[in-house]
Amino acid sequence: xxxxxxxxxxxxxxxxxxxxxxxxxxxxxxxxxxxxxxxxxxxxxxxxxxxxxxxxxxxxxxxxxxxxxxxxxxxxxxxxxxxxxxxxxxxxxxxxxxxxxxxxxxxxxxxxxxxxxxxxxxxxxxxxxxxxxxxxxxxxxxxxxxxxxxxxxxxxxxxxxxxxxxxxxxxxxxxxxxxxxxxxxxxxxxxxxxxxxxxxxxxxxxxxxxxxxxxxxxxxxxxxxxxxxxxxxxxxxxxxxxxxxxxxxxxxxxxxxxxxxxxxxxxxxx
Amino acid sequence: xxxxxxxxxxxxxxxxxxxxxxxxxxxxxxxxxxxxxxxxxxxxxxxxxxxxxxxxxxxxxxxxxxxxxxxxxxxxxxxxxxxxxxxxxxxxxxxxxxxxxxxxxxxxxxxxxxxxxxxxxxxxxxxxxxxxxxxxxxxxxxxxxxxxxxxxxxxxxxxxxxxxxxxxxxxxxxxxxxxxxxxxxxxxxxxxxxxxxxxxxxxxxxxxxxxxxxxxxxxxxxxxxxxxxxxxxxxxxxxxxxxxxxxxxxxxxxxxxxxxxxxxxxxxxxxxxxxxxxxxxxxxxxxxxxxxxxxxxxxxxxxxxxxxxxxxxxxxxxxxxxxxxxxxxxxxxxxxxxxxxxxxxxxxxxxxxxxxxxxxxxxxxxxxxxxxxxxxxxxxxxxxxxxxxxxxxxxxxxxxxxxxxx
Ligand SMILES: Cc1ncc(COP(=O)(O)O)c(C=O)c1O
Numbered sequence: 001x002x003x004x005x006x007x008x009x010x011x012x013x014x015x016x017x018x019x020x021x022x023x024x025x026x027x028x029x030x031x032x033x034x035x036x037x038x039x040x041x042x043x044x045x046x047x048x049x050x051x052x053x054x055x056x057x058x059x060x061x062x063x064x065x066x067x068x069x070x071x072x073x074x075x076x077x078x079x080x081x082x083x084x085x086x087x088x089x090x091x092x093x094x095x096x097x098x099x100x101x102x103x104x105x106x107x108x109x110x111x112x113x114x115x116x117x118x119x120x121x122x123x124x125x126x127x128x129x130x131x132x133x134x135x136x137x138x139x140x141x142x143x144x145x146x147x148x149x150x151x152x153x154x155x156x157x158x159x160x161x162x163x164x165x166x167x168x169x170x171x172x173x174x175x176x177x178x179x180x181x182x183x184x185x186x187x188x189x190x191x192x193x194x195x196x197x198x199x200x201x202x203x204x205x206x207x208x209x210x211x212x213x214x215x216x217x218x219x220x221x222x223x224x225x226x227x228x229x230x231x232x233x234x235x236x237x238x239x240x241x242x243x244x245x246x247x248x249x250x251x252x253x254x255x256x257x258x259x260x261x262x263x264x265x266x267x268x269x270x
Numbered sequence: 271x272x273x274x275x276x277x278x279x280x281x282x283x284x285x286x287x288x289x290x291x292x293x294x295x296x297x298x299x300x301x302x303x304x305x306x307x308x309x310x311x312x313x314x315x316x317x318x319x320x321x322x323x324x325x326x327x328x329x330x331x332x333x334x335x336x337x338x339x340x341x342x343x344x345x346x347x348x349x350x351x352x353x354x355x356x357x358x359x360x361x362x363x364x365x366x367x368x369x370x371x372x373x374x375x376x377x378x379x380x381x382x383x384x385x386x387x388x389x390x391x392x393x394x395x396x397x398x399x400x401x402x403x404x405x406x407x408x409x410x411x412x413x414x415x416x417x418x419x420x421x422x423x424x425x426x427x428x429x430x431x432x433x434x435x436x437x438x439x440x441x442x443x444x445x446x447x448x449x450x451x452x453x454x455x456x457x458x459x460x461x462x463x464x465x466x467x468x469x470x471x472x473x474x475x476x477x478x479x480x481x482x483x484x485x486x487x488x489x490x491x492x493x494x495x496x497x498x499x500x501x502x503x504x505x506x507x508x509x510x511x512x513x514x515x516x517x518x519x520x521x522x523x524x525x526x527x528x529x530x531x532x533x534x535x536x537x538x539x540x541x542x543x544x545x546x547x548x549x550x551x552x553x554x555x556x557x558x559x560x561x562x563x564x565x566x567x568x569x570x571x572x573x574x575x576x577x578x579x580x581x582x583x584x585x586x587x588x589x590x591x592x593x594x595x596x597x598x599x600x601x602x603x604x605x606x607x608x609x610x611x612x613x614x615x616x617x618x619x620x621x622x623x624x625x626x627x628x629x630x631x632x633x634x635x636x637x638x639x640x641x642x643x644x645x646x647x648x649x650x651x652x653x654x655x656x657x658x659x660x661x662x663x664x665x666x667x668x669x670x671x672x673x674x675x676x
Contacts, residue, residue: 055444055576056561058456059299065443077573103297103560108574130297130560134287153300157463162304180301181461 003096003124004149004172007046008207008228017268018229019220020209021236021261022049022100024067025084026076028245032254036240037088037097039254044265047096049127049231052081054102059129061184063234066241074245078105078114082121089122098125098151098172106139115142125149125172133169140169153177156196160203167204173229174204178212184234188213190222197226216260217267224268235260281527281603283594288477288564291600293593296476298563301460310478312383317485322378329374330489333407334364336371338490340497340654346624353647355640356506357627357657358494358522367630367659368490368518369400373469375486377404380467387466388412391455393420393448393514394585394632395427396659397471402436404469412436415454417447420584427663445578448514448588452562472515473592476563480592487521494654495525502652508533511656512635513553513606514585516592518658527603536595537635539581540608550579552591553599553606561589566596582611582667583631585659609638617641618661618668630659631667 149172211231392398541549
């Protein structure tokens with residue numbers, strides 16, 4: 001069983017929901033990213049979505065765009081991101097790591113080289129935002145021969161029929177985009193998430209994570225009531241934005257700084 | 271990657287998934303996938319409906335002023351002393367460039383789909399003006415995304431858009447040019463997908479845009495073919511057009527693709543010279559990758575990050591190119607080359623003084639190629655140049671370079 005599946009199984013056994021923070025690798029610098037990953041786990045994260053930067057993040061709002069710009073100012077490459085996962089794995093054998101980003105850096109590295117390197121580094125899932133299942137055939141064939149899960153997105157605009165096809169292509173979990181818009185948008189509507197999830201649940205046995213627009217402990221708890229996993233991105237990046245590049249932060253300092261994750265954990269568990 | 275096959279007289283594309291060989295396709299976030307499917311279905315339905323094309327032709331005739339003339343540039347041909355040069359006068363269209371052919375077509379689609387809000391990206395501002403124009407005519411709300419650097423260098427067009435009632439949104443992320451305007455338009459579309467129609471201004475973006483923009487622009491080549499036969503009794507020997515995203519070029523080229531005797535040349539923006547890296551010539555220097563919804567030739571670094579581009583003309587200042595051009599390059603049906611900013615400026619001045627036609631800086635790239643190549647060709651060689659737009663919008667840029675104030 002994949003690390004992601006056993007993670008969800010354990011959570012289910014203890015009656016809890018997964019908390020999945022997203023951060024952009026290389027923001028504010030790649031050393032801090034590694035420390036932040038450990039701090040996230042210490043604060044209660046179950047799975048980490050690690051973004052690899054791309055110059056043109058068309059599904060992201062201004063907060064993640066700025067994070068990407070900071071990461072690129074440090075010349076963070078996909079290879080650097082994979083190295084960071086390797087280093088994380090030396091100290092943490094359990095927490096699944098999902099690489100998330102846009103296709104062009106992967107195309108440039110080559111699909112086979114990318115999947116080999118990702119497996120070697122200890123990556124558990126990949127989610128390519130701008131690669132719908134229709135275009136994923138070549139990459140998926142390679143991924144399917146590895147231990148890596150391939151995660152796809154479902155959106156409020158997705159029809160039932162299409163959702164069934166997407167779920168059939170997915171493994172690990174499926175990611176429901178909670179709203180029409182980009183990451184960090186302000187118009188999360190819990191009722192519409194609820195009714196759409198009800199629509200998609202019947203299509204799949206896989207756990208369903210919900211992301212986009214989840215900002216605080218309160219909204220995390222509301223989403224945890226109706227989904228299997230809560231993904232938080234921009235709200236965390238807002239905190240990371242306050243950190244300085246080139247500063248050696250201790251994991252304890254970072255835990256303090258991103259106590260938001262701790263607050264979400266507590267709110268989701270009670 | 272499959273090895274490119276020679277053409278052998280057959281040409282069709284894209285396939286039903288929007289692929290031109292290995293290029294094209296649909297690479298967007300899931301939120302937009304259903305909208306693209308819907309657009310694809312609607313376009314397939316209307317494409318088969320003669321009434322849709324009758325309405326398109328009517329608008330082109332009565333609103334745009336088509337057919338645009340094919341003009342024999344006799345003085346220029348004589349002065350260059352080689353090939354006979356014919357100019358396809360898209361600069362005479364309403365709003366001053368080929369861009370309006372496409373916005374007329376897409377406006378009909380938007381209307382048929384019941385959308386109430388139009389968005390567009392623009393570089394030179396010509397597509398923005400053409401979008402604002404059709405939106406005004408239909409009484410639709412219109413938002414145009416434009417890089418802040420382009421807002422500065424194409425000020426007259428910004429003012430025109432505002433006069434037409436459009437909201438011009440300055441984009442200050444990334445390189446502050448066309449690429450970033452397109453990013454922002456895609457974000458807007460994902461947010462307002464229910465009521466919004468996105469009019470993409472060139473043959474790039476996700477399927478079906480490269481196909482439908484090509485279909486609308488192909489009126490250029492169909493007319494040019496007929497006009498050339500009528501005026502000269504035969505087909506041209508060479509077609510030439512500037513290539514930004516590639517819409518004016520594909521519009522001229524497409525109806526001639528099966529005519530294997532016709533050479534096809536696309537001219538990219540060579541900026542300060544291909545060897546300097548400061549240019550916008552992905553077909554000349556790039557490799558296949560994925561940006562803005564399709565796979566095509568791109569300018570990126572060894573890590574797959576998109577590079578900043580440079581061109582004197584805002585409309586060519588883009589790191590990608592339409593996927594059909596990428597395919598035509600690999601099929602070796604078309605050749606792609608580049609000219610520098612300096613050659614472009616010289617061509618701009620040359621055509622202005624030689625023929626009394628002030629071309630857009632984008633268009634001047636194609637003219638610069640003609641100035642270099644026409645003298646080497648025999649006098650029975652016929653070149654058709656797509657005169658994609660007029661240069662009024664570029665007065666400030668050129669005056670600046672000459673140290674003058676407008
Ligand atoms: C006059 C003119 N020609 C050419 C272009 C380049 O676009 P395309 O390559 O799509 O024709 C533009 C774009 O703004 C333009 O305004």
